[in-house]
Amino acid sequence: MNQPTTAHGGPDPDQDVVALLMAQHGQIRNLFDEVESTSGDARRDAFGRLVRMLAVHETAEEEVVHPFAKRTAEGGESIVAERLEEERKAKETLASLEEMDPDDEKFLPALRALRGDVMEHARAEERYEFAQLRRRAEPSQLAAMAKSLKAAEATAPTHPHPGVESGAKNVALGPFAAIKDRVKDALRKK
Template identity: 60%
Template sequence: MTTTRAQVAGTDDIVGLLREQHSRIRDLFDLVLSSSGDARRDAFQDLVRLLAVHETAEEEIVHPVARRRLPGGEGIVADRLAEERAAKELLAELDGMDTGDPAFPEKLDRLRIDVLTHARAEERYEFERLGDEFDAAQRRAMATALQAAESTAPTHPRPGTESATKNMLVGPAAAIADRVRDMIRKSRSDG
């Protein structure tokens, strides 16, 4: 059940779109933790994909704007990027694990706490201020740019690429490799 653009297109405002994605991320964590077997594996793959795509797009679109336009933006973004890198490292570790591994739930819960804490900080210190700083047309344009960035983002975590420049250099090739890897995984699990 991969999140698609249509599932989060209820808003064309960047702040609403990002909040909706955060809500979907919370729901997926709950689903992964409450599932087992193939259902857990599939829900986790959806979570990995959404987190990877979401964070990449934020790093390409949201954080550069926040850094430039928000009072104290440099510090706000530096804190969020440090959180994102730590979460990507743990997500990459989990992405290589079998979801049936006895250590998986504990590590996933640690990631859940880190990601949800990060999301609350983004919403409070970054998204609210973006909503105040930009008018409706600007927020719509940013939402369109975010969705475009998501369409070419890697579907697996890439720790160390927490900048717009690095994401744009590495992202397209990594996205192709990730999507091929995802198709192979899916064909193996279906067959």
């Protein structure tokens, strides 16, 4: 069965979870660039979008992608355990960055360190997890996972919650964290 493709010939992110996640990794890289190249309110805004993107993206991966990879990938338990540890560390760093003023002189060095960790994590996901997803999942499974990922993102927390790095914990604690985060976001906008 052929997979739906985009006008550029690549897999359609709406029909392929790997293509969707790869596109999000590109968006995350672009947001890091934007945060680093701006200052003042523009940096605060870009950093807020980066925090939201990372929090939502990781939560959805933890709920949808990691459980599938754990069950089906060769060495899945180990691969997922390593990714979850990387995610926990990144959430801790991101949470500490949220406490800082983006114009503080310590902010950019800490952000650049986080960027290095996040990009290394993304490369590991792409190499060890996504490559096996592509080989082991049928196109219908990739499409169903893309749909599930989007649903998980719609209700995911918008800020990092270190220590909540599993699908089960996200399902149990995620809705409460998401409500708290979204209220906090709404109050910040006012």
